[in-house]
Amino acid sequence: MSVEPRDQKSVPDLLSGLLREATELFRTETRLIRSELSDKMTQLQVGGGSIAAGAICLLVALIVLAQALVIALTNVLDIDGGWAALMVGAVIAIIGVILLAKGKKELEPTNLVPERSVEQLRKDTTMVKEQSR
Known part of the structure; x- marks a missing residue:
């Protein structure tokens, strides 16, 4: 049974x-993080622009529909226009509060964290620590 000689390297080598490998690994991870953050920023910009454009269109439609609903309630229920407008306004306000709460939750910083990069960085740090022992 023969033993093959191992490649002998000194401790400093x-x-x-x-x-050198750890430095290259962290450079690669930094590029990954930058790329993912760039993607998240683009996602945030596109999403914000779509929300703004949609909100403007919906606001115009809501004004027209709210006025039509006030007129319909006035005619159908035979109530004063002021009371009909108050009822319609209250319902729309409740819906608006619900939608604002949902949008605020979606834009929380925890939802914009580059999770894959953070997890990969944790794994790499653990691997470097284990190999340096």
């Missing part, structure tokens, strides 16, 4: 190689 091994440490130098480890440092």
Whole structure:
């Protein structure tokens, strides 16, 4: 049974190689994080623009429909126009509060964290620590 000779490297060479590989790994991870953050920023901009444009269109439609509903309630229920407008306004306000709460939750910073990069960085840090022991 013969034993093949192992590639003999000195400790300084091994440490130098480890440092070089760790540096390259963290550079790669930094590029990944930058790329993912850029994607998230683009996603935020596109989403924000769509929300703004949609909100403007819906606001115009809501004004027209609210006025039509006030007129319909006035005619159908035979109530004063002021009371009909108050009822319609209250319902629309409740819907608006619900929608604002939902939108605020979607834009929380925790939803915009680059999760894949953070997890990969954790794994790489653990691997470097284990190899440096």
